[in-house]
Amino acid sequence: MANCPANDNLGVLAAALEQACVELMAGYGVRATVQPAENQTHPPGSPMVAAVDFSSHQVRGTVTFRASQSVIAQTARGAAGMTADPNGFLADWTCELTNQLVGRMKSKLRAYDLTFNVNVPRLLASQNGGELEHGIRYRFVCESGSFSGYLDVLIQPGFLLEHNPSAVDSVAEGELVIL
Numbered sequence: 001m002a003n004c005p006a007n008d009n010l011g012v013l014a015a016a017l018e019q020a021c022v023e024l025m026a027g028y029g030v031r032a033t034v035q036p037a038e039n040q041t042h043p044p045g046s047p048m049v050a051a052v053d054f055s056s057h058q059v060r061g062t063v064t065f066r067a068s069q070s071v072i073a074q075t076a077r078g079a080a081g082m083t084a085d086p087n088g089f090l091a092d093w094t095c096e097l098t099n100q101l102v103g104r105m106k107s108k109l110r111a112y113d114l115t116f117n118v119n120v121p122r123l124l125a126s127q128n129g130g131e132l133e134h135g136i137r138y139r140f141v142c143e144s145g146s147f148s149g150y151l152d153v154l155i156q157p158g159f160l161l162e163h164n165p166s167a168v169d170s171v172a173e174g175e176l177v178i179l
Contacts (some may be wrong), residue, residue, distance in 0.1 A: 012112060012161045013105075013151060014136045017063070020104035021138055021149040024097065028078030030071070032140040032147070048072050048090055049124040050098040054106075056116035061135075061153030063105065064124070065098040068145035072097070095121035101149060112161040 018034065025032040051064040069090055076082045076093050098121045106116065135152035 009155050009159070009161050010136065010153075012109075013059075013153060014138075016105045016108040017136060017149050017151045018138050019108060020101050021140060021147075023104055024101050025075065025140070025142060025147075027100075028075040030074055030078065030142050030144070032142045035139040035141050035146065048094040050094045050121050051124055052098050052102045052121045053119040054102060054116045056114065058114065058156045058159040059116060059153055061151060063098065063102045064150040064152070065094065065101055065147065066150070067094070067097075067147035070144040071142060071147045074142070074144040091123050095123055109161075111163055111165065111167055113164050113167050114161060 022032050047066050047068055049064065049066045051062050053062050054060065072090050072094050075097060076089075079093075082093075099118075102118050102121075106118065109115075135150050137148060137150045139146060139148045
């Protein structure tokens with residue numbers, strides 16, 4: 001596991017991020033694998049970067065998604081209803097992928113009785129990535145390039161994420177859940 005957190009709360013959040021990244025890509029027919037720590041590099045060229053802030057009484061933070069344009073385009077080609085040439089809307093699609101990434105994390109964290117509010121995703125200027133390195137991060141490779149998921153989070157002192165199997169309903173990805 002890349003950047004393995006020692007704290008139990010951070011471990012739960014990191015696992016949710018890693019699983020959500022892999023599942024997000026799989027949903028568009030893209031097989032992604034975690035890059036070994038010694039081979040971790042940033043996507044080459046001018047990557048697309050988007051972030052979503054989230055908050056609750058117990059946690060608040062930001063999830064950032066950074067990917068090569070080829071990865072964004074590949075997922076767009078795997079999405080129902082998308083046109084054959086996704087280059088005209090890569091920025092919007094990057095924000096949408098980031099929004100879906102946070103949604104998948106939120107779904108996984110329901111098993112810990114953790115819910116949070118999610119803000120609107122925003123596109124960030126392409127960055128060299130150095131400012132993202134202080135949080136939890138996973139870098140992945142796939143057929144069309146590489147991408148990264150980042151989580152920068154603050155947790156209320158004394159709060160402990162505890163697994164509650166009864167908190168999990170059978171809700172499929174993409175279904176509307178009103179809490």
